[in-house]
Structures are given as C-alpha cells and as structure tokens.
Amino acid sequence: MDFREILKDMVQRVDGGKAAVLMGYDGIAIDEYKKEGEVTDIQLMGIEYSTVLKEMKHTSEILESGEVAEVSVVTGNGMVVARAVSDDYFVMIALALDGNLGKARYLMKTAAPKLKELL
Amino acid sequence: MDFREILKDMVQRVDGGKAAVLMGYDGIAIDEYKKEGEVTDIQLMGIEYSTVLKEMKHTSEILESGEVAEVSVVTGNGMVVARAVSDDYFVMIALALDGNLGKARYLMKTAAPKLKELL
Numbered sequence: 001m002d003f004r005e006i007l008k009d010m011v012q013r014v015d016g017g018k019a020a021v022l023m024g025y026d027g028i029a030i031d032e033y034k035k036e037g038e039v040t041d042i043q044l045m046g047i048e049y050s051t052v053l054k055e056m057k058h059t060s061e062i063l064e065s066g067e068v069a070e071v072s073v074v075t076g077n078g079m080v081v082a083r084a085v086s087d088d089y090f091v092m093i094a095l096a097l098d099g100n101l102g103k104a105r106y107l108m109k110t111a112a113p114k115l116k117e118l119l
Numbered sequence: 120m121d122f123r124e125i126l127k128d129m130v131q132r133v134d135g136g137k138a139a140v141l142m143g144y145d146g147i148a149i150d151e152y153k154k155e156g157e158v159t160d161i162q163l164m165g166i167e168y169s170t171v172l173k174e175m176k177h178t179s180e181i182l183e184s185g186e187v188a189e190v191s192v193v194t195g196n197g198m199v200v201a202r203a204v205s206d207d208y209f210v211m212i213a214l215a216l217d218g219n220l221g222k223a224r225y226l227m228k229t230a231a232p233k234l235k236e237l238l
Contacts, residue, residue: 044182045184048178049178051174055170056171059168060192060195062167063167065194066194068192068193069195070192071190071192071193072191072192073179073187074187074190075186078185102221
C-alpha cells in the first residue's frame, strides 16, 4: 500500500471519517485522502494543527512527560485525531461529530508504523 | 458537592486516575485533587496545557470549527484529558499510561456542567 491507500483505508473504515493527511510538522503535506463530496480542507487543518502539535511537543518536553504520541480534539462541529509517525511527520484524521473516536484512535495506531515504513 | 469533591470523584472513579485540576485559561487554579502519594504536579501541567488550549481555541476559530470542547493527549508516560467548563475555565485530569481514556472522557463530560454550575 502507498501513503494514499493507507489514509483511504483509515477514513473508510471509521464511522464518520471525512479526510486524512500525512504531513510534516513544517506544514507540508506528503499525501491526503478525502471522501468523495467531502468539503473539509484537510491540508489547512493539518497546517493549523501542526502549530498546536509543535506547541504540545514543547509542553511535553517542559513537563518531562515523554514524546507526544497522540492528540484528539473535539470541537463544536467535528473531531480530529493526530498521531506522531516520526520525529518529522504526523498523520491526522478528521471525523464528523458523531464519528467513532475510539475506532479512529485504533486505526491511527496501526497505520502509523505502516506509514513510517514508507517514509 | 464542592469543586474538590467533583475532582476527587472523577479521579477515583477512573482506572489510572492520578490527579485533576479546575483552572482558568490564565493558568490560575481554582481547586485540585491528587491521589494520595501521587507526585504529579497537576498545577504545573495545567499551566503548561492552558497555553496549548489557548492555541487550540485560536486554531479552531481560524478553521471555523466551533468551540474546543475536549482535548486528549497521549505522551510517552501518561495521558491528559482537558475539557472546557466555561469561556474562562477548563478541567483537566492526568492518567497513567494504562488508564481508561474513554471512562475519563465520559466522567469529564458529566462533571463539566456540575463544575460550571458552581462557578
């Protein structure tokens, strides 16, 4: 499987999955997948969240609480799960508000090492 | 129940619960509860995470994705769940790495309106 196939598999297997992106912490995307008809700008989301993730890495260093492995965010109209793939890259999925966050977390956990292998 | 009793109830009912804090986004804590013998500096964690949460609120505004309701973070040696209580305050719980994140999310969701009522 290539990057896009792994992202597509994740998005399609989780209830409420909308789109996913593999991105560098510098905000540059390697690949993305969006469900047909989906309007979510997953690249823009990735770019904005990359800033938050960098802030979080910094916070985790200060607190000596180890590497940031995963971040989930629930907002007024959706959910986002991001997971570290390597020191330089992370994968992120956007879900509908009624999506399955637990399943998304599980799929991200299994996809991350596969993505890392391809990097 | 007062603030501390609500925090204590949350920490005690979740597997791996270590400590919880009710804090302003300005980093000033209203109250906290720590399990006996627990060394986690929950105030320091709250202060550091308040910065991240503010950044996340800002990100959510840019993305027009609504208010940030909840954030979960998994790091190398623990988990943190933070939930908005009001525009000015949030509640945060620290869990062991093998703690029950789903239960913590559920308890936070039910505790937040109770805490808000007392504010």
